[in-house]
Amino acid sequence: MSMFPWLVGGGALAAYAWSRSNAPSRSRPTVSTSMESTRPQPEAPIASTTHQRALTGRWVWPVVKWRDRAPVVSDGVGTPRPGGRKHQGVDIMFKRQPGDHFAPGTPNGTKWFVMPDNVVAVAASDGVVWNAGPTPHGFAVVIDHGPQKVATFYTHLEKLLVTPTTRASTGQRVTAGQPIGIVGFSPLDGERLKHLHFEIWRGGPKDWTDPQPLLRTWEVAADPRSHDAIRNASFVYRPVGSSGEPYPEWVRALKDKSGVYVIREDGETVYVGSSNGRLYDTLTRHFQVWRRYKGFWRGQYGEGHDPGLTYPRDRVDVAVRLTKPSDALDEEMRLIARLKPRDNLLGQPEPRTDDVPF
Numbered sequence: 001m002s003m004f005p006w007l008v009g010g011g012a013l014a015a016y017a018w019s020r021s022n023a024p025s026r027s028r029p030t031v032s033t034s035m036e037s038t039r040p041q042p043e044a045p046i047a048s049t050t051h052q053r054a055l056t057g058r059w060v061w062p063v064v065k066w067r068d069r070a071p072v073v074s075d076g077v078g079t080p081r082p083g084g085r086k087h088q089g090v091d092i093m094f095k096r097q098p099g100d101h102f103a104p105g106t107p108n109g110t111k112w113f114v115m116p117d118n119v120v121a122v123a124a125s126d127g128v129v130w131n132a133g134p135t136p137h138g139f140a141v142v143i144d145h146g147p148q149k150v151a152t153f154y155t156h157l158e159k160l161l162v163t164p165t166t167r168a169s170t171g172q173r174v175t176a177g178q179p180i181g182i183v184g185f186s187p188l189d190g191e192r193l194k195h196l197h198f199e200i201w202r203g204g205p206k207d208w209t210d211p212q213p214l215l216r217t218w219e220v221a222a223d224p225r226s227h228d229a230i231r232n233a234s235f236v237y238r239p240v241g242s243s244g245e246p247y248p249e250w251v252r253a254l255k256d257k258s259g260v261y262v263i264r265e266d267g268e269t270v271y272v273g274s275s276n277g278r279l280y281d282t283l284t285r286h287f288q289v290w291r292r293y294k295g296f297w298r299g300q301y302g303e304g305h306d307p308g309l310t311y312p313r314d315r316v317d318v319a320v321r322l323t324k325p326s327d328a329l330d331e332e333m334r335l336i337a338r339l340k341p342r343d344n345l346l347g348q349p350e351p352r353t354d355d356v357p358f
């Protein structure tokens with residue numbers, strides 16, 4: 001027996017009802033408690049001309065870029081759903097590319113699409129959080145984009161990044177591109193496939209419109225957490241995997257970044273380094289023993305690194321802090337003084353200028 005008696009057909013979408021009076025004098029949306037989208041309904045009209053009139057303000061895709069890859073619609077409106085319903089929104093994932101390691105059939109991928117862990121869903125435009133809270137299909141958010149008669153609906157979130165509310169009781173304002181949650185899967189979905197389900201309502205949940213023509217004109221925002229999250233985090237040491245494995249995502253996210261890193265080997269702080277704009281390369285060279293013998297480090301002295309120091313990946317953990325490019329070396333020196341890493345103190349910090357090949 002279902003815990004949620006209003007659900008019909010098991011796979012139903014528990015939408016928060018949002019509707020807005022047609023009377024322009026009413027400034028607040030009205031709410032109904034109906035769960036109309038959970039019931040089989042006659043096929044709704046798709047994309048009438050009134051539905052496609054232009055939206056005002058800045059609009060962005062509700063999923064941010066992942067490793068410079070723009071999201072795509074993995075399933076559009078109108079496809080059949082259990083109970084004779086039709087899909088009344090779009091599902092958003094990333095197109096699978098060669099080298100993606102997410103196996104089809106896992107929560108992170110199908111044959112054609114992938115959705116990594118910890119991808120952020122963002123507000124598509126400025127507005128007020130109308131509803132945010134748990135549903136049988138995961139956390140869901142409705143944003144009211146008044147004064148225009150438009151709301152957006154996001155569901156299957158595994159975590160909320162806005163304050164839970166009903167009927168805009170918190171009055172929380174969000175701006176286009178602001179994180180509202182982490183993309184997850186519907187607990188009622190047998191496949192447990194991570195994706196964002198996104199709808200646009202131009203009146204209420206019944207007045208949904210096909211987001212796809214609109215999405216084509218919207219930009220894709222960068223992940224607003226990518227720089228600040230690492231920079232502001234306290235030093236957290238994490239393993240970097242074993243030789244031959246792909247580096248974890250947080251390491252790959254250091255490409256083209258500036259900052260400092262601390263390497264511990266079997267728990268002992270062994271090395272502190274920094275890079276101005278090449279943090280990924282600079283860090284991972286410490287784990288690429290073969291490169292040591294090809295002069296790979298030559299020319300890197302300007303960044304203050306000892307070229308010879310390589311460590312076995314499976315015995316180290318690493319902490320990273322992003323900085324402004326101009327601050328990386330200062331921060332490195334501060335950390336060396338504070339942490340007294342074993343190998344910096346042996347061979348560093350004075351660059352041995354007689355080794356510089358030019």
Ligand SMILES: [Zn+2]
Nearest residue numbers: 089090091197
């Ligand atoms: Zn969907």
